[in-house]
Each structure stands twice: as structure tokens, then as C-alpha cells.
Amino acid sequence: MSTPILEVKGLKKYFDIRGGVFGKKVGDVKAVDDVSFTVNRGEILGLVGESGCGKSTTGKALLRLVEPTDGEVIFEDENILDLSKEQMRRLRKDMQIVFQDPYASLNPRHTVEKIISEPLITHGVESSKEQKERVKELLEVVGLEADHASRYPHQFSGGQRQRIGIARALANNPKLIVCDEPVSALDVSVQSQILNLMEELRDKYHLTYIFIAHDLSVVKHISDRVGVMYLGGLVELTTKDQLYESPKHPYTQALLSAVPVADPDYEVDRVILEGDVPSPSNPPSGCPFHTRCPMAMDVCKEVKPEFREIEDQHFVACHLYE
Amino acid sequence: MDNIVLELKDLHTHFFTDNGEIPAVDGVSFDLKKGEVVGVVGESGSGKSVTSLSVMQLIPNPPGKIVGGEILFKGENLANASEKRMRKIRGNEISMIFQEPMTSLDPVFTIGNQLIEAIRFHQKISKKQARQRAIHMLELVGIPRADEIVDEYPHQLSGGMRQRVMIAMSMSLNPEVLIADEPTTALDVTIQAQILDLMRNLNQEQGTSILLITHDLGVVSEMCDRVVVMYSGQVVEEGTVREIIKDPQHPYTKGLIRSLPNLYKKEQKLYSIPGTVMKPSTEYVGCRFASRCEFAFDRCFNENPDLYELNHQRKSRCFLHDEEKEVGEFVDTNTRS
Numbered sequence: 001m002s003t004p005i006l007e008v009k010g011l012k013k014y015f016d017i018r019g020g021v022f023g024k025k026v027g028d029v030k031a032v033d034d035v036s037f038t039v040n041r042g043e044i045l046g047l048v049g050e051s052g053c054g055k056s057t058t059g060k061a062l063l064r065l066v067e068p069t070d071g072e073v074i075f076e077d078e079n080i081l082d083l084s085k086e087q088m089r090r091l092r093k094d095m096q097i098v099f100q101d102p103y104a105s106l107n108p109r110h111t112v113e114k115i116i117s118e119p120l121i122t123h124g125v126e127s128s129k130e131q132k133e134r135v136k137e138l139l140e141v142v143g144l145e146a147d148h149a150s151r152y153p154h155q156f157s158g159g160q161r162q163r164i165g166i167a168r169a170l171a172n173n174p175k176l177i178v179c180d181e182p183v184s185a186l187d188v189s190v191q192s193q194i195l196n197l198m199e200e201l202r203d204k205y206h207l208t209y210i211f212i213a214h215d216l217s218v219v220k221h222i223s224d225r226v227g228v229m230y231l232g233g234l235v236e237l238t239t240k241d242q243l244y245e246s247p248k249h250p251y252t253q254a255l256l257s258a259v260p261v262a263d264p265d266y267e268v269d270r271v272i273l274e275g276d277v278p279s280p281s282n283p284p285s286g287c288p289f290h291t292r293c294p295m296a297m298d299v300c301k302e303v304k305p306e307f308r309e310i311e312d313q314h315f316v317a318c319h320l321y322e
Numbered sequence: 323m324d325n326i327v328l329e330l331k332d333l334h335t336h337f338f339t340d341n342g343e344i345p346a347v348d349g350v351s352f353d354l355k356k357g358e359v360v361g362v363v364g365e366s367g368s369g370k371s372v373t374s375l376s377v378m379q380l381i382p383n384p385p386g387k388i389v390g391g392e393i394l395f396k397g398e399n400l401a402n403a404s405e406k407r408m409r410k411i412r413g414n415e416i417s418m419i420f421q422e423p424m425t426s427l428d429p430v431f432t433i434g435n436q437l438i439e440a441i442r443f444h445q446k447i448s449k450k451q452a453r454q455r456a457i458h459m460l461e462l463v464g465i466p467r468a469d470e471i472v473d474e475y476p477h478q479l480s481g482g483m484r485q486r487v488m489i490a491m492s493m494s495l496n497p498e499v500l501i502a503d504e505p506t507t508a509l510d511v512t513i514q515a516q517i518l519d520l521m522r523n524l525n526q527e528q529g530t531s532i533l534l535i536t537h538d539l540g541v542v543s544e545m546c547d548r549v550v551v552m553y554s555g556q557v558v559e560e561g562t563v564r565e566i567i568k569d570p571q572h573p574y575t576k577g578l579i580r581s582l583p584n585l586y587k588k589e590q591k592l593y594s595i596p597g598t599v600m601k602p603s604t605e606y607v608g609c610r611f612a613s614r615c616e617f618a619f620d621r622c623f624n625e626n627p628d629l630y631e632l633n634h635q636r637k638s639r640c641f642l643h644d645e646e647k648e649v650g651e652f653v654d655t656n657t658r659s
Binding site: 188190195199221254258259262263270273 | 365366466480482483510511512513514515516518519537538539540541542543544563564567568577578579581582583584585586591592593594595596598599
């Protein structure tokens with residue numbers, strides 16, 4: 001739990017808003033605004049937040065699938081934002097992604113064999129015998145059968161497709177996998193199959209995951225440390241136990257209390273937040289959460305709180321802890 | 323038995339497709355009492371939405387058709403009610419909210435227009451009065467600036483606000499039954515908490531009976547009095563919330579509850595039910611869950627069990643109750659998945 005495999009410093013991604021007759025830039029959406037964290041080798045870092053908080057954009061920016069506007073992403077002592085396209089392509093062998101929608105992320109016209117062997121071809125496994133062997137092996141690793149290789153994606157259920165997506169990500173023995181809502185399209189009974197599989201694979205291949213999800217109980221189950229995002233920024237980041245047992249940021253507290261618990265005896269002190277998440281194209285001044293925060297003070301309206309370590313391994317961006 | 327407002331008796335809704343007949347709802351029976359909140363739980367393909375659409379007679383025909391059973395609304399069988407009669411009932415006596423607040427409002431009419439239309443369809447009041455009523459309803463569901471929002475279009479509102487508008491619309495005529503089909507699935511948790519809170523108030527203050535269709539056991543445990551668990555078109559278990567969650571009887575319900583990651587419990591590994599949900603089919607004779615069930619024995623594959631009544635309003639569809647042996651403790655079968 002010591003050596004970081006990935007260090008993210010001040011990552012920003014702004015999308016331009018264009019308008020008017022000539023498509024001039026009239027503003028920007030600050031989808032990810034100054035996010036910093038580290039990921040240790042072999043750990044699972046969860047990123048949670050509601051829709052529009054920038055968690056998926058963060059995941060994609062780490063792999064440069066969307067080009068970050070600013071910041072540093074240091075993967076194994078190398079700032080990957082400085083790399084050329086070709087170098088980046090080679091590096092993606094070590095950094096992979098599993099997408100949310102297993103229906104949309106597999107090409108319907110390709111057989112499973114073609115889908116899984118494509119990354120192999122790109123990264124230099126040329127003999128077709130070797131490719132076939134590897135595909136067979138990968139399918140077995142993710143709990144499918146070798147003869148599934150000749151089928152097409154539509155012949156599989158949602159859970160099986162997600163297994164194919166995972167097999168594809170594993171093809172070149174990556175070190176880091178960004179999992180972008182990998183189970184949110186699946187039914188509960190299938191979801192637990194996939195979560196267990198992902199944990200097994202982590203142990204077997206010493207993988208590191210960044211696990212992005214909106215479901216707090218899923219993230220709690222799988223992660224070692226968890227970061228909570230709100231409106232483009234991290235508001236809290238700490239170990240799983242710390243976060244779920246003593247959340248510090250008022251947003252984390254509200255978010256946790258809002259989750260319905262499948263236990264009729266469980267009484268929650270629910271903090272019901274007023275209103276909606278503000279638009280990231282026009283974020284509030286000061287702390288982005290002050291418009292909904294039950295504990296907002298005057299300073300929150302003016303000064304954006306710094307994201308800092310208040311206890312060992314516990315980062316919070318809130319004026320209450322200064 | 324007088325206070326039962328809605329009762330389904332052996333409902334069968336089938337779809338007739340090119341690939342044959344699909345019994346999406348295959349003999350479903352349960353009831354809803356006055357002021358009660360009943361949850362219908364199941365995974366995709368379990369037939370829970372088709373059940374609720376059948377009650378409202380909103381099944382597209384063709385390909386779907388109610389082929390048997392009764393839907394008794396205060397003693398009147400809706401399964402063979404005329405379309406004219408149904409139009410009187412929908413919205414006025416039974417109303418429904420859907421999962422997608424984005425698609426269930428008409429984008430070319432203002433919020434007010436749509437609310438006023440619904441109110442004036444069922445009640446003879448002037449436009450002005452109806453508009454007042456619409457604004458009042460919007461205020462009731464906690465929409466800020468209701469007198470301005472009433473003239474806005476659906477795209478100007480967020481998802482949570484649109485779902486509030488849908489609730490305002492469905493409550494504007496004081497229906498006796500509200501059917502909510504995954505009302506919060508498309509919403510974020512903090513917004514979900516707002517909407518559930520609102521529905522709970524309606525139930526407590528107006529005494530509206532709610533049929534809540536959902537896949538989320540957390541929502542169920544928070545909202546419902548009783549629960550009906552569906553699997554592959556059939557009811558597999560029924561009981562109070564406490565019974566279902568604390569003491570599930572059917573192997574499917576047991577597995578489902580064990581496979582939930584819990585926010586307040588520490589566990590090493592999640593339980594998982596092997597395989598996937600079977601598609602309903604008319605040809606299959608055995609228990610629908612048999613192929614995924616670790617307790618399955620020969621009989622389960624050849625014959626579909628009845629719903630055994632274990633207690634008052636406590637039912638489970640499993641041969642294990644016939645054998646009069648306790649459904650045994652789970653052994654850890656994670657290695658299998």
C-alpha cells in the first residue's frame with residue numbers, strides 16, 4: 001500500500017460551449033476542475049458522485065480518451081500528458097478501461113474472438129495461433145467458455161457481455177484498469193457475479209482499479225479508498241472505513257444518508273438536500289456545494305475551500321475543518 | 323376484506339411474437355388495501371412492469387393481451403372494462419407514474435397545459451380554476467416558483483423536477499391508487515430521497531394506496547408495508563417487508579438479499595446466484611428458478627410448485643415447503659460462480 005502507480009495533480013477538463021452564428025466560444029463547462037489524487041499499486045480506488053459530477057470524465061481524461069485541459073497525470077513516473085500519440089497508444093497496453101454499457105461498448109458485427117484479439121494485434125501478438133490460444137484463455141478466466149469465441153455480442157446476456165468487456169481489457173496484462181460504472185446496467189443477482197469476478201482478477205493478476213460508480217454500496221463493497229466528487233471536484237477522499245463510518249464533508253454525509261437501506265429496522269437520520277445540483281457551466285461562487293449545504297457559512301459563499309489532509313489519509317474540501 | 327381496493331386474481335398477460343407466445347405475466351395474484359404501500363420487486367424480465375401496465379390496460383395490443391384472470395378495482399373487473407370506462411378510471415381513480423420523467427411529459431406543451439388537461443378531462447371546472455388547482459398541486463409537491471413553472475416547458479426542468487410534476491399530475495385528482503413504476507430509478511440518490519419523502523407524505527396524508535414497482539430492495543424496505551417478489555412472470559414470495567427482508571423463504575429471495583452489497587455491514591465476499599433470469603416461456607413445465615437454485619431436486623424440473631400459504635398473507639412458491647423441511651442454511655457457493 002505504499003508506492004503510487006498513478007498520481008493525478010490538478011487535472012482539469014473544460015468543454016467549450018459554442019454559440020452564436022459563427023460558433024464562437026461563449027463559455028465553458030468545467031466538467032473536471034482541479035482534481036488531485038494518487039492511486040497505490042494493487043488498490044481499488046472508488047470514485048462516487050451523482051450524475052454530472054465529472055467522475056466519468058475524470059476516468060476518461062486519465063487515459064487521454066478525452067484530452068485534459070490542464071494538469072498532470074503521472075503513471076509510473078512519467079507524465080502521460082507529455083507523450084505523443086504513438087507513445088500513448090503503446091502505453092494503453094498498461095492502462096485499460098471497462099465501460100458501463102455492455103450493449104454499446106462491443107461491436108455488434110464482430111465475433112467475440114475478433115473483439116478480444118484486437119488489442120492483442122495492436123500490441124504485437126501476431127501469430128494467429130497465439131491469438132486464438134490467448135482468447136480461449138481469457139474467456140475461461142472471466143468465466144465464459146472457449147467455444148463462445150465464435151459468437152456475436154447479441155447472443156449474450158448483459159452480464160456475459162460485461163465479462164467479454166473485462167476479457168478485452170485484460171488481454172494485454174494491463175497494470176491499471178479504469179472501470180466506468182461496470183455494473184450499473186446489470187441486475188442485482190448478476191451484479192454480484194461481476195463484482196466477485198473483478199475482485200478475483202485483481203488478486204490473481206495484481207491489478208489496480210479505479211472504480212467509478214454512483215452506487216455507494218457497490219463502491220463500498222469493492223474499494224479500498226473512496227473519493228467523493230461534486231460538481232467537477234473532489235470533496236472528500238479517504239479510506240473506505242473512514243468515509244463510511246465518519247464522513248466529514250456535509251455532502252458526503254447527505255449522500256450516505258440518502259441511500260435507502262434494505263433493512264426495515266434501520267433508522268437513518270436523513271439529511272434531505274434541497275434543490276438540484278447546479279450547472280457546471282455556471283458553478284456557484286466559493287464552495288460549489290454552498291447552495292445546498294445545510295451548514296453553509298458566510299465564508300463558503302466567497303472562498304473556495306482547499307482540498308487538504310485534515311487527518312492521516314483523510315482529505316476534505318470544507319471550511320468547517322479549517 | 324372490505325378495504326381491498328385492488329385485487330389481481332390469476333392474471334395472465336401474454337405477448338404474441340414471431341418467436342412464439344411469451345407469458346410475461348403468468349398467473350399473478352395479490353391485493354392492495356386502502357392506505358397500504360405494496361412493493362412489487364423483481365429483476366428485469368420478471369414481469370413486474372407488465373403487471374402494472376395490465377392494471378391500467380396500457381398493454382400494447384397487439385402483441386400483448388390479457389388472456390386470463392381478473393383485475394378487481396373495488397369489485398369491478400377492469401380486465402374486460404371498455405376503453406371508455408378505462409379513460410374515466412385512469413388518472414381519476416388509479417393513476418400511474420413512470421420511470422422516465424423525460425419521456426412521459428409531452429415536450430411541446432407547457433407543464434400547466436398538461437396538468438390542466440388532465441384535471442379538466444375528469445372534472446367540470448373552468449380553465450381558471452383548473453389553473454389555480456394546477457399551481458396548488460405544484461406547490462404541494464415542493465416545486466419552487468410554481469406560478470412561473472406552470473408556464474414553462476418540460477425541457478426547462480431537471481429530472482427530479484419533472485418527476486415531481488408527474489407526481490403532481492397523478493395526484494391532482496385524488497386517485498385512490500397510485501401505481502409507481504420505478505419512479506426513482508432514473509434519479510440520483512439525493513433526489514430519490516426527496517421523491518420518496520413526497521410519496522410517503524401523500525400516502526400518509528391523503529391515504530392513497532401505492533403500488534410501488536421497483537428492483538431496489540432498499541427503496542422497498544423504506545417505503546412498503548408488504549412485498550410481492552416476482553420471478554420470470556410469477557409471484558414467488560409474498561409477505562410483510564420485515565418477513566421478506568429478515569426472513570426470506572424462497573431460495574430466490576434469499577439469494578437476492580444476500581447478493582446485495584450492504585452499506586452498513588462488512589463482508590468479504592458477495593453471495594451470487596449463478597446464471598441469469600430465464601425468459602418466460604409457455605413450454606417450460608418446471609419451477610422457473612430451478613436451473614439456478616442450489617436446492618433444486620428432480621421434482622423442481624418437472625413440475626411448477628404452487629404458492630404455498632405459510633401464514634396469513636405469507637406465501638412462497640417452493641417445493642421445499644411441501645416437504646415440510648426448513649429451507650437449509652446457505653453453504654458458500656461462490657466458488658461456483
